[in-house]
Amino acid sequence: MSGVSNKPEAGREAGRAAAAALYTPEERMRRDASPWTLVQGILAPVQFVVFLVSLVLVLRYLATGEDLSAALGSVVIKTITLYAIMITGSIWEKEVFGRYLFARPFFWEDVFSMLVLALHTAYLAAWLFALLTPVALMVLALSAYAAYVVNAGQFVWKLRMARLEAPRAGGGGARLAASEGRA
Numbered sequence: 001m002s003g004v005s006n007k008p009e010a011g012r013e014a015g016r017a018a019a020a021a022l023y024t025p026e027e028r029m030r031r032d033a034s035p036w037t038l039v040q041g042i043l044a045p046v047q048f049v050v051f052l053v054s055l056v057l058v059l060r061y062l063a064t065g066e067d068l069s070a071a072l073g074s075v076v077i078k079t080i081t082l083y084a085i086m087i088t089g090s091i092w093e094k095e096v097f098g099r100y101l102f103a104r105p106f107f108w109e110d111v112f113s114m115l116v117l118a119l120h121t122a123y124l125a126a127w128l129f130a131l132l133t134p135v136a137l138m139v140l141a142l143s144a145y146a147a148y149v150v151n152a153g154q155f156v157w158k159l160r161m162a163r164l165e166a167p168r169a170g171g172g173g174a175r176l177a178a179s180e181g182r183a
Contacts, residue, residue, distance in 0.1 A: 022105045022162050036092035047081040054078045058138050075141045079120040109154040116151050119144035
């Protein structure tokens with residue numbers, strides 16, 4: 001039967017494509033209109049640079065025993081940038097998806113973000129209350145950083161998916177879909 005369309009199969013394919021879409025057209029419009037998209041697009045690379053500088057300082061301290069205060073302070077600064085990007089990212093998620101955390105497209109990224117936050121917060125508590133030795137603090141910081149790298153990778157993957165999806169969804173807006181940088 002050539003020339004006969006298989007409409008149920010075509011419908012299933014369209015349904016899968018819609019279910020796999022990162023943003024609905026309305027969410028994409030809200031994302032593109034939100035000032036928090038730009039904020040996330042700025043904070044994500046800033047946080048990554050802070051992470052890289054801090055990582056070097058932490059590893060340097062562990063290798064040489066030098067500049068403990070610089071290493072300790074750098075992790076505090078990294079943690080502050082993490083809190084900033086999480087707070088603004090939650091506001092962005094509320095504007096775009098109607099909930100502060102665990103929205104459908106970013107559920108697993110947000111779940112892993114909770115681990116990243118917990119590890120960074122544990123570092124702050126241990127540092128403030130002198131609960132760990134300097135080496136143990138640095139190991140905790142490296143654990144937090146390892147979780148951060150995984151989480152950042154999750155968000156970079158979503159950013160890539162959003163960019164690949166944009167032409168199919170009509171191009172999106174002029175703003176960078178960088179809100180995926182929360183990590």
